[in-house]
Amino acid sequence: MKNRYDAVVIGAGPAGLIAAGCMGKSGLSVCLLEKNEKSGKKLRITGKGRCNITNSRPKNEFIQAYGKNGKFLYSAFSVFFRDELLDFFKNTLNIEVTRERGGRIFPRSQDAHEIADKLTSWAENQCVEIVYEHRCISVNPGEDGYLSLQITHENKPIDLLARSVLIATGGISYPGTGSTGDGYSLAKNLGHSIIPLKPALVPLITHEGDKYGLKGISIKNSLVTVLTDGKKSNRLFGEFLFTHFGVSGPVILTLSKDIVNALNTGLQVLLHVDFKPALDENTLDKRLIREFSEHSNKCLKNILKFIIPEALGTVCLAETGVSGDIPCHSITSSDRKKIGYWLKNFEIPITGYRPIEEAIVTSGGINLKEIEPATMQSKINPRVYFAGEILDLDGDTGGYNLQAAFSTGWCAAKGIIALLTQK
Ligand SMILES: Cc1cc2nc3c(=O)[nH]c(=O)nc-3n(C[C@H](O)[C@H](O)[C@H](O)COP(=O)(O)OP(=O)(O)OC[C@H]3O[C@@H](n4cnc5c(N)ncnc54)[C@H](O)[C@@H]3O)c2cc1C
Numbered sequence: 001m002k003n004r005y006d007a008v009v010i011g012a013g014p015a016g017l018i019a020a021g022c023m024g025k026s027g028l029s030v031c032l033l034e035k036n037e038k039s040g041k042k043l044r045i046t047g048k049g050r051c052n053i054t055n056s057r058p059k060n061e062f063i064q065a066y067g068k069n070g071k072f073l074y075s076a077f078s079v080f081f082r083d084e085l086l087d088f089f090k091n092t093l094n095i096e097v098t099r100e101r102g103g104r105i106f107p108r109s110q111d112a113h114e115i116a117d118k119l120t121s122w123a124e125n126q127c128v129e130i131v132y133e134h135r136c137i138s139v140n141p142g143e144d145g146y147l148s149l150q151i152t153h154e155n156k157p158i159d160l161l162a163r164s165v166l167i168a169t170g171g172i173s174y175p176g177t178g179s180t181g182d183g184y185s186l187a188k189n190l191g192h193s194i195i196p197l198k199p200a201l202v203p204l205i206t207h208e209g210d211k212y213g214l215k216g217i218s219i220k221n222s223l224v225t226v227l228t229d230g231k232k233s234n235r236l237f238g239e240f241l242f243t244h245f246g247v248s249g250p251v252i253l254t255l256s257k258d259i260v261n262a263l264n265t266g267l268q269v270l271l272h273v274d275f276k277p278a279l280d281e282n283t284l285d286k287r288l289i290r291e292f293s294e295h296s297n298k299c300l301k302n303i304l305k306f307i308i309p310e311a312l313g314t315v316c317l318a319e320t321g322v323s324g325d326i327p328c329h330s331i332t333s334s335d336r337k338k339i340g341y342w343l344k345n346f347e348i349p350i351t352g353y354r355p356i357e358e359a360i361v362t363s364g365g366i367n368l369k370e371i372e373p374a375t376m377q378s379k380i381n382p383r384v385y386f387a388g389e390i391l392d393l394d395g396d397t398g399g400y401n402l403q404a405a406f407s408t409g410w411c412a413a414k415g416i417i418a419l420l421t422q423k
Pocket residue numbers: 010011012013014015016033034035036039040041042043045046047048051052053054134135136137168169170171173174177178179180181182183359360361387388389390398399400401402403405
């Protein structure tokens with residue numbers, strides 16, 4: 001390790017890796033500091049280990065997936081968006097991709113390690129010096145236009161000088177992966193303001209816990225309507241998961257940001273779940289009639305499983321008071337209607353959310369007003385740049401957060417190259 005570099009990148013996550021490689025390729029001397037013993041610990045667990053890299057939704061819709069701060073990304077996406085990312089994966093990293101439901105794009109290998117390993121090797125091949133188990137503890141303006149960095153390695157201090165620094169230390173969720181929020185203190189020390197940190201994409205708690213014994217049961221196509229103080233505030237279609245403390249799954253995670261805000265302002269939150277949204281009440285009733293007549297001599301409890309997961313069927317019978325032991329031909333129309341109503345009108349009161357450490361992403365972070373959107377350059381110290389989840393940007397599930405990390409990382413690299421090579 002040298003004692004001065006053109007650029008030091010703090011954090012070998014997706015944002016830091018792509019940025020470091022890009023700068024190394026341009027001929028700058030680059031050091032990538034990573035406090036863990038390996039790169040991309042969080043990247044390696046994304047998409048349940050399959051890594052949902054990005055999404056095929058059109059750019060305008062894509063931007064909406066980040067809420068009101070999404071417009072900050074227009075400049076970065078005009079330079080490096082999905083097509084550029086996929087082109088980079090294919091032609092530079094030799095990674096093929098596949099598209100799935102909801103426009104989600106994964107590596108064909110379905111292996112997040114492939115992305116992390118190939119990105120890391122590529123960065124190394126661009127002469128980036130990656131130093132593991134080195135934690136940056138401060139960045140300060142130094143002399144002769146350099147920034148001075150304090151690093152710790154095996155409890156020993158190391159001083160480093162850099163002509164520019166990219167802070168790509170991630171958020172504060174899943175701290176076991178290395179994102180423990182160090183970057184926020186580095187930024188504060190440099191004069192930046194931090195928008196308060198909150199969990200986004202976080203599982204929700206109900207005081208009833210696993211009242212129904214349904215933990216682990218997931219329903220692929222449900223329609224979840226959020227009622228805040230009795231008023232419909234949001235509605236989303238997707239996969240819903242029961243857990244031991246409440247609910248999770250993509251549809252819940254996506255709705256969670258607004259629910260967290262509602263709970264924090266003292267509003268009552270109730271989820272209304274329709275387990276059969278593709279069928280209106282009449283069509284569902286006809287479907288039940290058909291199933292029951294096709295299996296007229298079988299017990300109801302053995303037939304409901306053709307319509308919903310078996311465990312959910314058991315709860316449906318218990319809640320509606322309809323006996324599961326009667327043969328289907330003896331079910332009264334009133335009981336059948338009770339079942340149909342229950343399937344379309346399940347309600348869960350939401351009383352809290354899991355801690356930020358369990359959130360998929362962090363909401364809040366470096367105030368975007370203090371960052372140049374085309375280059376990720378700090379407006380406070382022009383030698384400092386930010387990229388990835390540390391910024392006050394968070395997207396829905398579906399590949400949006402990784403795309404933001406890659407795009408902002410790429411643009412930060414281009415910004416630093418321009419800064420350091422301008423005559
Ligand atoms: C379980 C889970 C699943 C996810 N799945 C998806 C998905 O499928 N698709 C998607 O788009 N998003 C997904 N995300 C979100 C996505 O992983 C993050 O938004 C993304 O990794 C952020 O990238 P980053 O480079 O900004 O930060 P990180 O990936 O958090 O990387 C930051 C790096 O900085 C290092 N670091 C921190 N402080 C220091 C320091 N002081 N000195 C040196 N190094 C430091 C950390 O060790 C870490 O390696 C998922 C997140 C989780 C938790």
